[in-house]
Amino acid sequence: MMWRVMLIGATGAFALVMVLLAAGFLRPGGGAPVSVGAWLGWGGVGFVSTVLLALLAYAFTVGLRLAPTASPGGVTITATAEQWRWRFDYGPLRSGGTEAIMVLPAGRPVVVQVTARDVIHSFWVPRLAGKIDAIPGHVNRLRLQAAAPGEYAGVCAEFCGIGHRSHGFMVLALDEPGWNAFVSGTDPDELSPWTLR
Amino acid sequence: MSGDAEPAAQPDLRLELARTWSTPQGWWGVIVNVNHTDLGKRFMAAAAFYFCVAGILSMLIRAQLASPRSAFVGPEIYNQIFTMHGTLMMFMFAIPMFEGLALYLLPKMLGARDMAFPRLTAYGWWCYVFGGMILLASMLVGKAPDGGWFMYTPLSSRTYTPGINADIWLLGVTFVEISAVCAAVEITVTILKLRAPGMSLDKMPLVAWYLLVTALMMVFGFPPLILGSVLLEVERAFGWPFFDPARGGDALLWQHLFWLFGHPEVYIIFLPAAGVISTIIPVMARTRIVGYGWIVAAIFALAILSFGLWVHHMFTVGIPHMALAFFSAASTLVAIPTGIQVFAWLATLWQGRPELKLPMLYLLGMFVVFVMGGLTGVMLAVVPFNWQAHDTAFVTAHLHYVLVGGFVFPMLAAIAYWLPHVTGRQRLPRLGEAAFWLIFVGFHATFFFMHIVGLMGMRRRIDTYHAETGWTLINALSSVGSYVMAFGFALFLGDCLMQRFVKRRAAADPWGATTLEWAMAIPPRAYNFVSLPSVRSRDPLADEPGLTQQLKRGEGYLARVREGLRETLGVETSTGRIEQIVVLPGNSALPFIMALVTGGFFLSMLAGLYWIAPAPVLGVVVLACRWAWQGGARADVGPLQIGRGERAPPHPETTSTPGWWGSVFTLCADATFFASLVFGFAFLWVVAPNWPPPACIGSISVEAAIGIAAPMLAVVAVSFARAALRRGALARAMGACMAAGVLVFVAAAGVAAIPVLGKLPDVTAHAYAAVAGAMLAYLALHLVIAFVMLGFAAARLRAGYMSALRMHELAIVEQWTRYAAVVAAIVLVILLLSGACR
């Protein structure tokens, strides 16, 4: 949605510049002084800032919705990246952590606390949320929510050395019974009907 | 005085000018040459060479990505290839290309005979050559940098990049940056001081404004990166943990320092190109630029905004939402000054009758590509979108639309436009047009598709991908496009080289341009103008028909040679009133030798021979003194005839000399470096994990008192020396300088006592001590500089180089003494306060 709005806006602006450019060459006449105020004031400042303001207002509201906020019934998971593995811990919810696979309840807001042990990595599950960097010594928070149970691929989105390309993980979103089984200790491999492995 | 006789008509004036400004033939001539035309051409040729090297690397990248599961190279090599491609393009192609263009054109467009500091031009050139050789050599032996062109820590720190690869980047690039900072200072001073009489600021050609702002941005933009590189190299070599989170450092400090440079860098690359556009478009449209004042304001706005925006490269590091919104808004704001320029260019085309000659064709390419790049840039500035697109091929595509549209196409236009000036020949018809279409079509094929794979989720910097991703076809098309583009570039290069064989001479002003660089014989002579113009409008060639001939007949200023000296005129900065005759140095091997010795320092660091490193540093100090010793005058001559019935004093007898201004801007760069270091200290203190440190600095009140008070007294002593010199009391002035030197020495001893007495905690244990140590080292360095300069001043006084009229050298020494005193006060107060760090 956001993407489409921006695409339309950008195409419009591009077309405007191109039409002005072509007209400069093709129109008959020329050689008469033009109005500086009209071109630079209305065009350069007026037109450009109107487009920007609209875009910003829109982006800001979208951004607010994506911001990580504590919400009731939420789950907090810690993701730790290192060359070239991902570890996920569930705090008091579950005693053992998981590796290479992050389990979460579908339909509930989840806050992921992201950090790294060695170099900078970046946590990115394209279908669920934007990315957030995993930086040694810092903990960053990202809110995401899987609408439906399923598997979602995640990757490392900051160059982290030789193994960067295959530094990925899998997100497993479970329904309520599955999630309950998981937090009580069941191995995630046994819970994933969708797994191709 | 010999200069007093007004030379009515020197018949062999041109011969004598040629003799005065000439360089010897052969290798020796290559080494001692300091002429801006020659060095400008060298810079551009070398930059073109690096463009080819980096271009070949990009062909390898596209070969690798053309098909899934490509086994062409593995990740070890692939990482080196894209890192070197980015590094060479940014540091070895783009910046030097514009420097070369500026060196070549500026004096000619401003109506001067050379740049303000010809030897510095040459020094910058040799630093660039030697730094580039380090980078190239590393590539040949397969040890090239491989951490990406922004070298994020901790990946680039010793633990995760144990080899020499990262050191190559840090040292090689820093070496080249020295060259960039030299050029920046020189360009700034040349524009402010070395213009034709009558050329007030508002009569400068627009491109001079662009270059002025670019140079100023470099003065303030490069020091943070140089600081970052120095700190990272010290961390790698000696284990001072500036960036290691386990010991109170922070990886984010590197990101801040890097992008503090890296974001302005994009505009440093764009602005000179925009200056070229603003110069060529009115000529192609046979009119004058619309909105001169608006454009100048837009350039400044762009420069200032760009320094506030570095965080926009760090949207994903976890910054609070409100801060993100602020930077997001500010990032999109740059679209306004950019928009003003684009509309000014459009309006200029509308106002005139544009003709589609070759330079204009490349500018049309610029319009299409650059506007698209700007629009995707606005998209990326929007945070939620950035979260999705950050670090994908979408970003790579955006970056190339901006850089190729905003820099490469304008540079191709510039080459097409000014090559007749350089060679004095005409080009072959149609070859350039064919090259344009290949480049234009190939470019869009390559990078438009990369937007799409980026949105499909293809990350940047991955060496291969699986066929199931569905990216295969698009990537293959993109690679084919890149070969088409490469073919276009080869054709363009061939077209330029062909000019050697074309015998048709170009007309004196082939495009009907109105700026001064066309008011001379082409190809240009080493002295540019037989006599210097006096300027009354922004378009001198249009408003004063016959100007070119007048100048050639020697009817302008300085139509003579005084005692074999190279001379040009210096003006009052804003009004352009004649102020001084600037006497420029002649051929010299010093720049070459000094660059060699500087290179010795970098090589000893690279080889890990740290105990040798002090020797070249000492060598640089000695050479710098030798350098400064040349020039100057030992007698007062008073104002001299400069022709047209006017007189001006030679520069040593004025106060506002180019050297004085050069020193001011060098200090600006230096102060930015220092400010970045202080920022680093504050940043780590507030943000970094694992603070407070295990141990704080001991009680240093005595040392600090000495370190603060002694330089202040030295400043007083130097003022006293100046007052004495003004009264002509040379012996007193000398005594005061020596006293100041002793005081500075005492301060240095006090500062050195802090680590020697063990009051500085272990610098390898925690970032706190490491930064404190770095600040002390910086302070000590500046005390040493002040010490050497004060000794130098005393020697100059003794040798008769100063008098009540010739005071500017002492004024420069005073600046540096004051600066050292201010640094001492800041550093020591910070350290005193931080004694309570726990």
Ligand code: HEM
């Ligand atoms: C001439 C044709 C060019 C082609 C075909 C090309 C191609 C590429 C490609 C495919 C990448 C992505 C590498 C990856 O992510 O795996 C890349 C990266 C890059 N290119 Fe170019 N490029 C060209 C020109 C330029 C120019 C003119 C500049 C700058 C003035 C430039 C600067 C960069 C930079 C800074 C990077 C990022 C390197 C990194 O990720 O560390 N390129 N280029």
Ligand SMILES: [Cu+2]
């Ligand atoms: Cu990673």
Ligand SMILES: [Cu+2]
């Ligand atoms: Cu990675």
